[in-house]
Amino acid sequence: MTYSYFPGCTLKTRAKDLDRWGHAAMEALGIELQELPEWQCCGAVYPIARDEIALRLSSVRALATARDLGQPLVTLCSACHHVIKRVNGDMQRDETIRDRANTYLQLDKPYEGEATVLHYLEVLRDAVGFDKLKEKVVKPLTGRKIGAYYGCLLLRPSAEMAFDDPENPTILEDFLRAIGAEPVIYAQRNECCGGYVTLEKRDFAKKRVAAIEDNAAALGAEALVTACPLCMYNLRENGNGMPVYYFTELLAEALGLKEVEA
Amino acid sequence: MQRIGVFVCWCGSNIAATVDVEAVSQALSHEAGVVFSTNYQYMCSQAGQEMIQAAIHEHRLTGVVICSCSPRMHENTFRKTCERAGINPYMVEIANIREQCSWIHKDKAVGTEKAIILGRAAIAKVLLNAPLTAGTSPVTKRALVIGGGIAGIQTALDIADAGFEVDIVEKEPTIGGKMTQIDKTFPTLDCAACILTPKMVDAAQNEKIKIYAYSQVEAVKGFVGNFTVTIRRKARYVDEEKCTGCGLCTEKCPQKKVPNAFNLGLDTRRAIYIPFAQAVPKIATIDADYCTMLKTGKCGVCSKVCTAGAIDYHQQDTLIEEHYGAIVVATGYNPIQLDQFDEFAYSHSPDVVTSLELERLMNAAGPTGGTLLRPSDKTHPHTLVFVQCVGSRCDGGEKGKPYCSKICCMYTAKHAMLIREKYPDTEVYVFYIDVRTPGKNFDEFYRRAVEEYGVHYIKGMVGKVTPQNGKLYVQAADLLGGQQLKIEADMVVLAAAIEPDKSARPLATMLTASMDTNDFFTEAHPKLRPVESPTAGIFLSGACQGPKDIPETVAQAGAAASKVIGLLVKDHLVCNPCVAESNELMCNGCSACEKVCPYGAITYIDKEFRGPNRTTLLRRIAQVNPAVCQGCGACTVACPSGAMDLKGFSNGQIMAEVDAICR
Numbered sequence: 001m002t003y004s005y006f007p008g009c010t011l012k013t014r015a016k017d018l019d020r021w022g023h024a025a026m027e028a029l030g031i032e033l034q035e036l037p038e039w040q041c042c043g044a045v046y047p048i049a050r051d052e053i054a055l056r057l058s059s060v061r062a063l064a065t066a067r068d069l070g071q072p073l074v075t076l077c078s079a080c081h082h083v084i085k086r087v088n089g090d091m092q093r094d095e096t097i098r099d100r101a102n103t104y105l106q107l108d109k110p111y112e113g114e115a116t117v118l119h120y121l122e123v124l125r126d127a128v129g130f131d132k133l134k135e136k137v138v139k140p141l142t143g144r145k146i147g148a149y150y151g152c153l154l155l156r157p158s159a160e161m162a163f164d165d166p167e168n169p170t171i172l173e174d175f176l177r178a179i180g181a182e183p184v185i186y187a188q189r190n191e192c193c194g195g196y197v198t199l200e201k202r203d204f205a206k207k208r209v210a211a212i213e214d215n216a217a218a219l220g221a222e223a224l225v226t227a228c229p230l231c232m233y234n235l236r237e238n239g240n241g242m243p244v245y246y247f248t249e250l251l252a253e254a255l256g257l258k259e260v261e262a
Numbered sequence: 263m264q265r266i267g268v269f270v271c272w273c274g275s276n277i278a279a280t281v282d283v284e285a286v287s288q289a290l291s292h293e294a295g296v297v298f299s300t301n302y303q304y305m306c307s308q309a310g311q312e313m314i315q316a317a318i319h320e321h322r323l324t325g326v327v328i329c330s331c332s333p334r335m336h337e338n339t340f341r342k343t344c345e346r347a348g349i350n351p352y353m354v355e356i357a358n359i360r361e362q363c364s365w366i367h368k369d370k371a372v373g374t375e376k377a378i379i380l381g382r383a384a385i386a387k388v389l390l391n392a393p394l395t396a397g398t399s400p401v402t403k404r405a406l407v408i409g410g411g412i413a414g415i416q417t418a419l420d421i422a423d424a425g426f427e428v429d430i431v432e433k434e435p436t437i438g439g440k441m442t443q444i445d446k447t448f449p450t451l452d453c454a455a456c457i458l459t460p461k462m463v464d465a466a467q468n469e470k471i472k473i474y475a476y477s478q479v480e481a482v483k484g485f486v487g488n489f490t491v492t493i494r495r496k497a498r499y500v501d502e503e504k505c506t507g508c509g510l511c512t513e514k515c516p517q518k519k520v521p522n523a524f525n526l527g528l529d530t531r532r533a534i535y536i537p538f539a540q541a542v543p544k545i546a547t548i549d550a551d552y553c554t555m556l557k558t559g560k561c562g563v564c565s566k567v568c569t570a571g572a573i574d575y576h577q578q579d580t581l582i583e584e585h586y587g588a589i590v591v592a593t594g595y596n597p598i599q600l601d602q603f604d605e606f607a608y609s610h611s612p613d614v615v616t617s618l619e620l621e622r623l624m625n626a627a628g629p630t631g632g633t634l635l636r637p638s639d640k641t642h643p644h645t646l647v648f649v650q651c652v653g654s655r656c657d658g659g660e661k662g663k664p665y666c667s668k669i670c671c672m673y674t675a676k677h678a679m680l681i682r683e684k685y686p687d688t689e690v691y692v693f694y695i696d697v698r699t700p701g702k703n704f705d706e707f708y709r710r711a712v713e714e715y716g717v718h719y720i721k722g723m724v725g726k727v728t729p730q731n732g733k734l735y736v737q738a739a740d741l742l743g744g745q746q747l748k749i750e751a752d753m754v755v756l757a758a759a760i761e762p763d764k765s766a767r768p769l770a771t772m773l774t775a776s777m778d779t780n781d782f783f784t785e786a787h788p789k790l791r792p793v794e795s796p797t798a799g800i801f802l803s804g805a806c807q808g809p810k811d812i813p814e815t816v817a818q819a820g821a822a823a824s825k826v827i828g829l830l831v832k833d834h835l836v837c838n839p840c841v842a843e844s845n846e847l848m849c850n851g852c853s854a855c856e857k858v859c860p861y862g863a864i865t866y867i868d869k870e871f872r873g874p875n876r877t878t879l880l881r882r883i884a885q886v887n888p889a890v891c892q893g894c895g896a897c898t899v900a901c902p903s904g905a906m907d908l909k910g911f912s913n914g915q916i917m918a919e920v921d922a923i924c925r
Contacts, residue, residue, distance in 0.1 A: 158661055168604035187607050187728035211728075218730045 005033035008080035015229035021252035042080040059087035064111040072116040078228035128212040130178040136257040140180025147184040147221035149171030179254035195234035231259040267298040267323040271305035271330035278375040280364040315347040325388040331360040350393030357384035386922035394839035399889040401487040402587040409592035411439020413804025420823030422470035436541035445625040449707035462542040485890040486799030497577040499548035504572035509542030511564035529629035595805040597758040601660040611729040612637040643752035648692040653759035668809035670757035675711040684716040793822040840910035841891035844884040848905035851882030855897035863890035
């Protein structure tokens with residue numbers, strides 16, 4: 001099975017671990033991720049203004065390329081997934097945005113939201129299957145109590161993201177169980193980490209991270225796992241030392257890939 | 263040839279101000295078939311009616327056209343007027359020149375022209391009218407009440423009081439419904455059980471009332487006055503005749519770990535159980551999902567201890583068939599499931615409870631014996647946060663309900679007040695969107711909670727509940743103070759929205775009774791016929807029609823009973839003669855009409871017809887039961903061969919009206 005893959009800028013710079021182990025793990029699971037040719041920034045922040053077209057264009061370019069290649073488009077970074085998925089929804093549902101974006105881009109064939117956008121976790125759940133994944137685990141993370149940290153971008157707005165229950169998500173917990181770890185369910189796992197204000201209001205961001213870490217720790221978590229490079233940066237920079245991993249790192253570890261490299 | 267009289271009403275100035283009534287009666291007098299035409303100030307007055315009757319005699323009229331208000335208003339009046347003068351009532355047509363003409367036009371010339379056109383259409387129709395005679399059907403003098411909560415009990419008691427037999431079908435092992443689980447009732451704070459259980463006993467002892475507990479309606483056939491209902495009596499595995507309700511089996515049963523549904527799963531019961539001490543009927547029931555004997559064939563303890571020999575592990579469901587003249591729906595409500603509202607941590611912390619669960623936690627017969635204790639560690643809570651409108655008044659339809667559940671503001675005020683009274687060391691916060699307390703002594707009650715009992719009412723919603731270190735950290739908005747609040751609470755109580763019971767939707771299908779988008783039963787008229795379903799013979803009692811508190815439910819239950827009594831005192835019902843009729847020579851047996859009929863009035867039969875050369879042909883044809891048909895006309899539109907026609911509204915008559923309008 002082959003998918004188109006959109007890494008995004010952060011995964012090539014600060015979040016190399018997310019990308020690298022993600023690739024390695026999928027390869028081990030028999031799935032090929034083909035990097036989209038000539039991909040550009042996703043747009044970084046989803047524009048809320050409906051008449052803001054320019055910031056949507058780079059996502060539309062990626063989506064149109066994925067459509068032309070005829071493969072579902074997989075993303076790994078929460079922010080990229082959020083922006084690309086929502087822009088795809090705009091192109092499917094909003095006639096004004098669709099017309100204006102296509103007028104700007106002048107593609108050979110106008111883009112109308114035909115591509116399928118998937119998050120890496122959805123591929124693990126639906127294409128690989130958590131049951132099958134469990135069978136392929138060679139080094140289960142037995143006894144490790146880990147809190148899944150979802151953040152905001154993957155889950156909300158739930159009607160558009162259609163990813164998981166925004167108030168009681170389960171996909172990361174199911175993933176953790178599949179790789180043999182013990183998921184810790186804590187209430188703050190779907191609350192904002194403060195990452196967006198970390199430069200202007202560092203104190204606030206620190207308060208948010210503390211609330212998340214304290215809540216997870218109180219329920220017995222030894223570490224957090226995330227899919228978002230921004231959360232990762234914020235939790236590490238403004239936290240009190242609780243280890244934070246990308247979920248792909250733990251996946252690679254469970255599949256025995258890290259040892260091979262070492 | 264018909265002799266038609268036209269009577270144009272002024273309706274004071276209601277019609278005459280925008281319609282030149284004299285011009286209308288003049289213009290219509292020239293129409294074919296019209297032999298008399300006049301106008302008068304108030305046609306519906308006694309003088310007006312006498313004028314019509316005099317004209318009928320003087321001009322030997324065979325048909326009458328009244329140009330006046332909507333037929334919904336006075337069609338019946340004028341039909342009776344003409345009937346008294348010797349004309350068949352179905353030879354009267356109303357041209358609505360008020361609601362559909364004078365009230366909506368300002369220009370008199372336009373109004374007059376339209377009134378003439380409407381009058382012309384009515385004349386064209388009367389020319390094709392034929393006298394119709396209403397048939398009658400007998401009435402079975404017995405009522406069925408579906409649902410044995412306070413609504414169903416009250417309706418049944420009132421019907422029985424009038425001397426009619428009435429059966430209650432209740433799906434649970436006991437009657438009583440939600441009110442049995444409630445601790446105190448607002449605004450008087452009297453104990454719910456103390457006012458309910460005597461009524462339950464009254465119902466059980468009333469010789470006119472028969473209770474089918476642990477039973478469900480399986481099928482409904484027939485029509486108003488003549489329903490045939492199949493009732494499934496679910497197997498209790500206990501002989502109802504023999505069981506004395508001593509309760510010994512419920513103490514000895516070794517299967518102790520069954521979630522107690524009566525206490526909403528807050529404690530456990532045995533596999534054989536009596537829901538609560540005052541259950542009616544007080545008969546034990548075996549929960550087949552948990553009984554070791556039924557599952558593995560090994561145990562039989564209850565059978566051994568039962569001195570009455572009532573246990574019967576081989577009991578089966580039985581189906582019984584009964585006949586009724588009227589059916590009352592009293593299926594009630596349930597709080598919604600809260601799995602979509604996990605921001606309040608309901609599924610993650612036992613100390614986050616619903617309001618109904620709190621009722622059990624405060625009740626002397628509840629799992630804590632009436633002492634309010636946190637479910638997690640059985641300690642006394644000091645800080646309680648109530649969240650109102652959980653799932654109520656949600657817009658967008660993504661989750662929750664769009665409507666106000668109506669009862670939550672009052673029961674939350676009740677809970678807050680009772681807790682502050684019993685435990686003065688507590689701090690109680692209530693988060694609300696609006697406080698809605700209309701009703702007798704209701705607002706005074708709420709104000710007492712705030713002013714006398716010091717409950718902290720805060721306008722705003724709770725955004726997040728974080729369980730941590732045995733506490734519930736509540737993050738909320740204080741809209742009036744313009745600030746974010748963080749409260750360290752011991753318990754959080756959610757006022758979950760209420761929704762119709764799940765059994766209502768399939769029941770509505772069986773009864774062909776209509777429902778709204780939220781699965782509440784719709785009434786025949788929202789203001790003037792609030793306890794009747796649009797389907798004849800089906801009546802509505804209690805929260806199945808919309809959210810209601812106890813006083814309102816009891817009032818509506820009584821109203822439904824009076825409507826039932828009004829039906830059952832009749833020996834015969836006069837049927838509407840404007841029903842569908844199938845021309846059997848044109849019918850091709852396609853079943854299109856049967857599929858669209860919302861009342862189940864059409865059946866198909868095989869009938870012999872004479873063919874050429876003395877042969878006989880067997881053909882499948884449609885037949886309409888005139889007692890069931892409501893005259894909606896859906897079948898006449900669906901029929902591809904034009905065999906189906908509606909008496910009094912035939913295709914020919916409608917086309918004649920259209921032609922007259924287009925002339």
